[in-house]
Amino acid sequence: MDEATGPGSAIVFPGMSPCRFADFGKFLLLNPFARRLTAEAGDRLGYPLIDRFRDAEGDYSEYAQVGFMLTCVALAEWAEQEYGISPDYCTGPSFGEKPASVYAGSLTFSDAVWMTAELARCLTEFFATEYTDVVTHSFVRTPEDKLDEVLAELAARGEWHDISCYIDHDFYMVSLRERNLDWLKDAVRGMGGLSLYTMRPPLHSRAFGALRRKVEDEVIGDLRFHDPLLPIIADQDGSILRSGEQVRTMLLDSIVKPLNWLQVVSSLEQLGVRKLWVAGPDTLFGRVRATTSRFEVVTVNPRLALHPRRRGTGPSHVS
CATH class of the missing domain: 3.30.70.250 (Malonyl-CoA ACP transacylase, ACP-binding)
Known part of the structure; x- marks a missing residue:
C-alpha cells in the first residue's frame, strides 16, 4: 500500500505565526492552487487580496490572516495532487481550525475567507477597549x-x-x-x-466570554457548517468532531478554552495515526517533541511547493 494513501495518517494545519507578505507572497503569486484561491478570496472580500497583503503593516493584519488561511488550504490541495495524500483525520491547532474546517468539508472556502476577515475585525474592535x-x-x-x-x-x-x-x-x-x-x-x-x-492581542482565555458572544452574534452564528467529510480532532481536548454544529462550537470555544496540543496528539495516537502531513508555514506544532516522538512528520510548506522534489521522492521529513 502506498504510504501517502495508506491508513493511519492525519493532516495538520498549523497555528499562525507572525507573518508578512515576504514570507509566502511568492507562493501566492506563482502556485496555481494559491492563485485560484486568491481570486476566489478577492471575489468574496471585494478587494485584491495580494495588493492589500503586500501593503499591510503588522504581523497579524486581516489580509495576513486571510493569506495564511488560504496558503494552508492551497498547500493541502497541492499535496493531494503532488503526493496523493489521503488522510484519515484532520486537525488544526488555534488558527489552524479555520483551514481545517475548509479541508474537512465543514465550511466552504468562500465562507472561511469572510469568517477569517471578520474575526480579525472583531478581535481588533474588542481588544481596542477590553483587556x-x-x-x-x-x-x-x-x-x-x-x-x-x-x-x-x-x-x-x-x-x-x-x-x-x-x-x-x-x-x-x-x-x-x-x-x-x-x-x-x-x-x-x-x-x-x-x-x-x-x-x-492575547488568546484562548476563559476571561474572553464577551468576545465569544460578539463573534457568535456577528460572524459565526449565521454561517452554515456542514457535517465534515473528514473527522476533525478538536484542538481543545482531542475529541472527534463529526457534525457541523460541533465544528461551529469548536471555533467559538477556541476563544475561551485553552489549546491543548498534548490532548490532540494523544487522541491521534490512540486512533492509530502514525504519520502527520503538516500543511502550512509551521514553526511550532510539527516540530515539538510531543509530535516528533510519536509520529513521522512530513512538512508541506510554501518553499517545498515552489521547489518540489522529483515526483516519487516525497517531501522532506522533520527529524
Missing part, C-alpha cells in the same frame, strides 16, 4: 510542578492569569497583565526556562 493590558507569553523548558508554583505565587498576589496553551510537557503559553510580564520572564529564567515571544 488592553493583557498579553499572552510563551516559554519552554519549564517543568509543570515548578510552573504551578510560579502561577500560585502570582495568584497569591491577587494577579490574574490563565494558561492559554499546552504545547508540550514543558512548553506553555500564559495570559496575564502586562505589568507582570517582566516578573514572569524572570521567574521562567529562574526555573531554567526560556522565554520565546509575547502575543498581543
Whole structure:
C-alpha cells in the first residue's frame, strides 16, 4: 500500500505565526492552487487580496490572516495532487481550525475567507477597549510542578492569569497583565526556562466570554457548517468532531478554552495515526517533541511547493 494513501495518517494545519507578505507572497503569486484561491478570496472580500497583503503593516493584519488561511488550504490541495495524500483525520491547532474546517468539508472556502476577515475585525474592535493590558507569553523548558508554583505565587498576589496553551510537557503559553510580564520572564529564567515571544492581542482565555458572544452574534452564528467529510480532532481536548454544529462550537470555544496540543496528539495516537502531513508555514506544532516522538512528520510548506522534489521522492521529513 502506498504510504501517502495508506491508513493511519492525519493532516495538520498549523497555528499562525507572525507573518508578512515576504514570507509566502511568492507562493501566492506563482502556485496555481494559491492563485485560484486568491481570486476566489478577492471575489468574496471585494478587494485584491495580494495588493492589500503586500501593503499591510503588522504581523497579524486581516489580509495576513486571510493569506495564511488560504496558503494552508492551497498547500493541502497541492499535496493531494503532488503526493496523493489521503488522510484519515484532520486537525488544526488555534488558527489552524479555520483551514481545517475548509479541508474537512465543514465550511466552504468562500465562507472561511469572510469568517477569517471578520474575526480579525472583531478581535481588533474588542481588544481596542477590553483587556488592553493583557498579553499572552510563551516559554519552554519549564517543568509543570515548578510552573504551578510560579502561577500560585502570582495568584497569591491577587494577579490574574490563565494558561492559554499546552504545547508540550514543558512548553506553555500564559495570559496575564502586562505589568507582570517582566516578573514572569524572570521567574521562567529562574526555573531554567526560556522565554520565546509575547502575543498581543492575547488568546484562548476563559476571561474572553464577551468576545465569544460578539463573534457568535456577528460572524459565526449565521454561517452554515456542514457535517465534515473528514473527522476533525478538536484542538481543545482531542475529541472527534463529526457534525457541523460541533465544528461551529469548536471555533467559538477556541476563544475561551485553552489549546491543548498534548490532548490532540494523544487522541491521534490512540486512533492509530502514525504519520502527520503538516500543511502550512509551521514553526511550532510539527516540530515539538510531543509530535516528533510519536509520529513521522512530513512538512508541506510554501518553499517545498515552489521547489518540489522529483515526483516519487516525497517531501522532506522533520527529524
